[in-house]
Amino acid sequence: MALSSELKKQLKNRFSDRVRFDEPMAHHTAFRVGGPADVFITVTEEIELIYLMQWVKENNLAYYILGGGTNLLVQDQGIRGVVIYMAKALAKxxxxxxxxxxxxxxxxxxxxxxxxxxxxxxxxxxxxxxxxxxxxxxxxxxxxxxxxxxxxxxxxxxxxxxxxxxxxxxxxxxxxxxxxxxxxxxxxxxxxxxxxxxxxxxxxxxxxxxxxxxxxxxxxxxxxxxxxxQPAGLASAGCFFKNPDNSESAGKLIDLAGCKGLRVGNAAVSEKHANFIINQGQASAEDILRLMHKVQETVLRKFNIMLEPEVKIVGN
Ligand SMILES: Cc1cc2nc3c(=O)[nH]c(=O)nc-3n(C[C@H](O)[C@H](O)[C@H](O)COP(=O)(O)OP(=O)(O)OC[C@H]3O[C@@H](n4cnc5c(N)ncnc54)[C@H](O)[C@@H]3O)c2cc1C
CATH class of the missing domain: 3.30.465.10 (Uridine Diphospho-n-acetylenolpyruvylglucosamine Reductase; domain 3)
Known part of the structure; x- marks a missing residue:
């Protein structure tokens, strides 16, 4: 989405250097992947949030609320619209x-x-x-x-x-x-x-x-x-899949299906905890999604259980 220069100016006037355009989401997610957000705003006061909600509505823009970005897989094309960053401020x-x-x-x-x-x-x-x-x-x-x-x-x-x-x-x-x-x-x-x-x-x-x-x-x-x-210090979003009802945990199923260590590009299923997908360096969201599908297919074939992602897949 090309935000008009007039709209950009309005945001700059209100948020100064707390608004960024085409901000790489990889900088704001624990997975360290994700393409650019059209607009990325760090809010520090409730009154700003109220203004922003009204502003996005008036301008018919989409918005996305970002906390710590620890449960997100943002796709490689990024997020269209306004990302509202909540972490660090509003923290009393x-x-x-x-x-x-x-x-x-x-x-x-x-x-x-x-x-x-x-x-x-x-x-x-x-x-x-x-x-x-x-x-x-x-x-x-x-x-x-x-x-x-x-x-x-x-x-x-x-x-x-x-x-x-x-x-x-x-x-x-x-x-x-x-x-x-x-x-x-x-x-x-x-x-x-x-x-x-x-x-x-x-x-x-x-x-x-x-x-x-x-x-x-x-x-x-x-x-x-x-x-x-759990694998410490590696880029991930924690447990990737939800534990299915009335069954072994997702991690156990993935392990029993032989998926530990499975890789696509720079994304890999952790050897330490099978429900963790790790970004081993420069993985793309596409690598992680392809690995996710491989794991789902393997577990489905072996146990007739379709694992659902716990991680939120965002953007395009
Ligand atoms: C190493 C590691 C270990 C983890 N271990 C666990 C675990 O043991 N248990 C567990 O449950 N999770 C775990 N997680 C996943 C994640 O940390 C949690 O889901 C966490 O609560 C997400 O918080 P966040 O602020 O990072 O949210 P984000 O990832 O930023 O967002 C998650 C969702 O919440 C929404 N959101 C965020 N803030 C707001 C807000 N203020 N208002 C409305 N919506 C909002 C977002 O839009 C999104 O839909 C782990 C992740 C990692 C990387």
Missing amino acids: ISHYGEIILSAMAGASLSTLCRFAIHHGLSGMNFALGIPGTVGGAIRMNAGAWKGEISDVLESIRVLRPDGSIESMDKKSLIFTYRSVSSRSGSSVAENNKDLSSSVILEGRFLLSQQRPEVLQAEADEMLKARKKS
Whole structure:
């Protein structure tokens, strides 16, 4: 999409050097792949987000909310429209009453976990070591070690595409495996409430009290186990496929199907954890997608199970 010079000027005036054009998404994803986003804006205040949502609507442009980019496979042609980058800013974490923490969407999930330990609050340790932001973790209902965000989330505050802000408590949300949606219907008014087009601004978490040293000991164990089972320091998006219902884990199926070490170009199935696809250097999104299809076909042939990607495939 060629953005007119007038529209570019409007964005420059408002966001100065926080707006970039044709920004390589490979710089903003844990997979380190992805072509250019037409427009890439780092937002630092809620008021800017409200302006931006109205601006994209008025100009009939598409938008995409980016957290830490740790669960994304952005395709090689990149993203048409405006990428709204939430990480790093909008990151305040606060303690309410005795057992409630509130975190802005741009806060790092690991920072929230460490904050909880420091304040003697139990419940967040499952999420230690999951990279990315609080907003991304809520959107993905991120989880590990049999815990997930829905276990501790009490409410969220969201910005709707029409610029309105709304609080939603847990009862109005439907959590499923690596996803959350709102209990809304199909009318136009209700579509505006569709969570997939809204920006999560903040989450409130209901925890319980525990001594920080007990929490820290548990955290150390969990991080050790994660380090042992997952390839560290390599470009990936974590587990690539969802675990299928009523079956072995996706990693086990991929391993049993003999796919460990399988490669396409510079993308490879990890030898350490079969559900991790690794970018070994200059892999393209196309390499990763072709490898994904190879793994899916092999597992389907062997076990008659079609693995679904957990990673979000974005752009074109
Ligand atoms: C090494 C590694 C290990 C991982 N381990 C785990 C694990 O154990 N468990 C697990 O569940 N995941 C894991 N992941 C995947 C990933 O870290 C999580 O899904 C994480 O919660 C994504 O957060 P993010 O901020 O990076 O979101 P992104 O990847 O940026 O985005 C993910 C989705 O959330 C949406 N989104 C992001 N922010 C917002 C917002 N503020 N409002 C609305 N929508 C938003 C995006 O549009 C996108 O649809 C791992 C990834 C890596 C690289």
